Structures are given as C-alpha cells and as structure tokens.
Amino acid sequence: MAMTTMVMTTSARSRCGCGAVKAKDATRCRACDRKASDARYAEAEAVVTTGTCPACGQALRRNLALTGWWQCSGFGAEGFRAPGASPCSFQTFTRR
Numbered sequence: 001m002a003m004t005t006m007v008m009t010t011s012a013r014s015r016c017g018c019g020a021v022k023a024k025d026a027t028r029c030r031a032c033d034r035k036a037s038d039a040r041y042a043e044a045e046a047v048v049t050t051g052t053c054p055a056c057g058q059a060l061r062r063n064l065a066l067t068g069w070w071q072c073s074g075f076g077a078e079g080f081r082a083p084g085a086s087p088c089s090f091q092t093f094t095r096r
C-alpha cells in the first residue's frame with residue numbers, strides 16, 4: 001500500500017503569530033497591529049514626557065509640520081537644529 005503523503009498544504013489564508021487570520025501581505029493580524037501601534041505610541045509618549053532625547057540626552061522639541069512629530073534638538077541640518085546642538089537623528093511620533 002502506497003504511503004499516504006501527508007501534504008501539509010499551507011492554508012490559503014495566512015495566520016498571525018496569535019493564530020488569527022491576517023492579510024497575506026501583512027506581518028500580523030489587525031488586532032496585533034493595533035496592539036503593536038499602541039505600544040509604539042505609549043513608548044513615544046513616555047519618551048516625550050521626559051523631554052529628553054533617549055539617544056543623546058539633548059532636549060526634544062516638537063515639529064509643528066506634522067501632528068505629534070517630535071525631534072531631538074540636534075535633528076536635521078545645520079541651521080535647522082537648535083543652535084549649539086550636536087547632530088542627532090532621533091525623532092518619534094505621538095498621537096497628538
């Protein structure tokens with residue numbers, strides 16, 4: 001009797017690490033996506049609350065060009081960064 005081939009077909013729907021069905025191109029399901037973005041925002045809020053860049057310790061400042069955009073005072077080109085600040089590329093986004 002021929003061996004039954006156990007074909008483990010990958011189901012047409014891909015699944016997230018949590019077991020929920022996710023869109024094929026997404027890295028995770030929507031619930032996990034939401035959770036990850038909440039965590040990201042919480043982290044950003046915590047950083048902004050300190051008022052200090054976690055990368056270099058210089059002051060953070062808000063960039064009013066976009067809602068919730070915070071940058072190190074050393075962010076950007078000479079002339080854009082705060083006078084006397086050393087160059088730093090840290091930036092983060094909060095919800096508001």
Ligand SMILES: [Zn+2]
Pocket residue numbers: 016017018019020028029030031032033
């Ligand atoms: Zn998930």
Ligand SMILES: [Zn+2]
Pocket residue numbers: 053054055056057058072073074088089090
């Ligand atoms: Zn910095």
